[in-house]
Amino acid sequence: MNPIEIREMQYVLIVGKTKSFSQAAKRCFISQPALSKIIKKVENNLNIEIFDRGTAPLKITPEGENIIEYFSKIINLETSLERYCTSVLEQKKTDLIVGTLHW
Numbered sequence: 641m642n643p644i645e646i647r648e649m650q651y652v653l654i655v656g657k658t659k660s661f662s663q664a665a666k667r668c669f670i671s672q673p674a675l676s677k678i679i680k681k682v683e684n685n686l687n688i689e690i691f692d693r694g695t696a697p698l699k700i701t702p703e704g705e706n707i708i709e710y711f712s713k714i715i716n717l718e719t720s721l722e723r724y725c726t727s728v729l730e731q732k733k734t735d736l737i738v739g740t741l742h743w
C-alpha cells in the first residue's frame with residue numbers, strides 16, 4: 641500500500657458527505673474528472689471500493705464506511721497536531737523589550 645495524502649483523504653470525505661462527485665468537485669475547486677481519478681487511485685491503492693458508482697445518488701460501500709471513519713480520525717488527529725504545534729510555537733514567542741539609558 642502506498643501512502644495516501646491528507647488532501648486525498650479530505651476529497652474522499654467530501655465525496656462521502658455530498659454523495660456526489662460533481663458537488664464534491666465544486667467544493668474542492670477541482671474538475672469532476674480529476675476528483676474521480678484521485679478517488680479511483682485511493683481505492684486502487686487500498687484495494688477497496690469506497691463508493692458504489694452504479695447508484696444514484698452515490699452510495700458508500702460497507703468497506704467504504706470504515707475507510708471514511710479511519711480517514712475522519714486521521715484528519716482529526718492531523719488537525720489536533722497542527723493546533724498543538726501552533727500553541728507550542730505561540731508559547732515560545734515573547735516580546736523583546738530593549739531599554740536604553742540616555743546620557
